[in-house]
Amino acid sequence: MEGCSKNNYNNNKMMMSSSRKEDLFHVIHKVPQGDTPYVKAKHAQLVQKDPEAAIVLFWKAINAGDRVDSALKDMAVVMKQLNRSEEAIEAVKSFRGRCSNQAQESLDNVLIDLYKKCGKVDEQIGLLKRKLRLIYQGEIFNGKPTKTARSHGKKFQVSVKQETSRLLGNLGWAYMQKSNYLTAEVVYRKAQMIDPDANKACNLGLCLIKQGRYDDARSVLEDILQDKLPGSEDIKARNRAEELLMELKAFQPPMELSDILGLDDDFVNGIELLVNEWAPLRTKRLPIFEEISTFRDKLSC
Template sequence: MEGGKRRVGGEKKDLFHVIHKVPAGDSPYGRAKHIQLVEKDPETAIVWFWKAINAGDRVDSALKDMAVVMKQQDRAEEAVEAIKSFRHLCPKQAQESLDNLLIDLYKKCGRIEEQIELLKQKLRMICLGETFNGKSTKTARSHGKKFQISIQKETSRILGNLGWAYMQHKNYDAAEAVYRKAQMVEPDANKACNLSLCLIKKGRFDEARAVLEEVLHRRYPGSDDSKTIGRAEELLREIELQPAVSPLDVGLSTRDEIMERLDLVMNEWAPFRSKRLPIFEEISTCRDQIAC
């Protein structure tokens, strides 16, 4: 009977850990997660994550979780320094997710130049076949569900982030080149809106309008999203409020000019073209120099 009670108690304890996603046991990392997720005390959780790192207890998980909590507590600068100081203690397979977290933290801190450099580094790794441990896909998890991410989708995502970082840096030439590259890899309506915003910033209203009309005519994946449609309509209204500009004043954008701009940006990312992945071979039909 007593054994049965112990089994029931143990089952309840195990179920508690599953429900709250808290590691079993009383290790520093387990204690940190319990404080974070169950007791809802982020500041104390950070202290215990530090203890886990110093004790060598699941260092990569402790470092990433601590950085996330720090970001939530508006301590993003501290989180950046923590990752830089302790990532050498983490295994190779954890470095990619640490880079992704750093990019997010740089964005939060307004450290745009560092964000740009890290995004370009990630693109170089893709070009050299070093992303996803050389595989064409990787398994990711979101809200408890697993799904597959392809190199193509990852490339498009990074290019989209890089384009937006260039926009924040007011480098609209680079932003345009990157967004056009991203649309070649995997077009979508959100990046089309960002491209049109970039063209508006450059005074090329007719081109921006043409891109937005493609979105409104549902010619891009994601065009059925109500927020994206609303944004496209808002950008169109912004164009209508602009003073009329003669094409001679802004210059006509030709295909060759766009390609030359892409060449300049892409050459900076990846000088080692011999190892480029199939996705980059596929999108180089227009001009070989366009690919990484």
């Protein structure tokens, strides 16, 4: 009897040790427990490091209705890593109808990243504007002032102000990719008014450089190095600001026509009057300014 008792004790001890090891394995590799298609997909992705097998298993999980929200998002991320972003976009569009309402916002964020990866700037701009409208209507945060977000496995709280500014920053960068620097500037300045930070200030500085407005750009970038903005202590932001300021040294302000020719102002003004007479009639306001005004009005609605 005593021997049986010892054997039972040892067996229980081994089972407990095995269970602890299994639990520790799942914690270390961040793999859920179980034997479902989704669990197998995560195991292939994170433990076996086999993204192709993971994608096949994520498909199976979606078709089986196994953690569809997570399976679709994870599959899109893996596809993006394999440069299959176009396929990932179609997958998200096709299957997001099977996902919960709570997953739709994060799926929009996945799509924005995929559009950026594929260079689909117009689609990116359209989705960012839609998300901004939803925030204004109180639909994204469910009427609450904050939401819980996740990054690199850590949870944190995001305010409406922070999310709005982040989306505007992304929208400004999208306009930059279209070389629409005037609209990008309007968007960046709006973002900085809501929730300023050094990273967006760098992008605004670059936007102003692209427009040839070197003094304005210098003022924005120097605010970072003088620690006047949140995030100014970030090494990447400071290094980028310093690099852009170094580039500015290569630019000289454009000289006036009178300085170039050594002529007086009256002569220069006379030339401008003649040019205006020769030039075809046109409205003084360029179409781009109409676009900016329209966009500004939409944002302020």
